[in-house]
Amino acid sequence: PDFLSQYGTEALCESALEKVRWRDGFRCPQWGHDHCTVFRRGQQPLYQCSACHHQTSLRVGTLFQASKLPLTTWFLAIYLITQAKNGVSALALMRSLGISWRAAWRLKHKILRAMQEREADRVLRGRVEVNDAYLGGTRSGAGPPERDPS
Ligand SMILES: [Zn+2]
Incomplete structure (x- = not known):
C-alpha cells in the first residue's frame, strides 16, 4: 500500500x-x-x-529512455527486484507486471545493470558482515559437502 x-x-x-x-x-x-x-x-x-x-x-x-512501458511498470519492477532476497525471475516479473516474458527479461536486465553500474566504484573495507543472505550450497558437479568423520 x-x-x-x-x-x-x-x-x-x-x-x-x-x-x-x-x-x-x-x-x-x-x-x-x-x-x-x-x-x-x-x-x-x-x-x-x-x-x-x-x-x-x-x-x-x-534507463527508461527507449522503453514504451509506463513508468508505473518500471517503478514496480524496481521495487520487486530490490525487495526480493533471492532475486526475481523474468517469469515472475512477467506475471506480476502483466507484460511479455521478453519485455520482463529486458527490463530486469536493464535494472540489474543500472544497479551494478551504480555500485561499481564502491569497495568494501574493514570488517564486512553479511546478514540474511543465501551463501554456499553445493558446487555444480561437486556433490554434497564432505562430512567431518569424527
Ligand atoms: Zn535551452
Whole structure:
C-alpha cells in the first residue's frame, strides 16, 4: 500500500522522476537554461526550453529512455527486484507486471545493470558482515559437502 500510494499512477511516477532529475528545477540539457514549457505528446510530458526551444523528456538519459512501458511498470519492477532476497525471475516479473516474458527479461536486465553500474566504484573495507543472505550450497558437479568423520 505504501508503494502504491507513492508510485501507483503515472503522474506520481513522473513527479518523482522529475524531482530526482531536476532537483533545483528544470535545466535545459542543451545550454543549461532554467525555464521551460511542458506539454504532452502522446502519453509522455515533453519539456521545451523557453530560451532555445530544445525539447527533452523525463526519460532522456535514464534507463527508461527507449522503453514504451509506463513508468508505473518500471517503478514496480524496481521495487520487486530490490525487495526480493533471492532475486526475481523474468517469469515472475512477467506475471506480476502483466507484460511479455521478453519485455520482463529486458527490463530486469536493464535494472540489474543500472544497479551494478551504480555500485561499481564502491569497495568494501574493514570488517564486512553479511546478514540474511543465501551463501554456499553445493558446487555444480561437486556433490554434497564432505562430512567431518569424527
Ligand atoms: Zn535551452
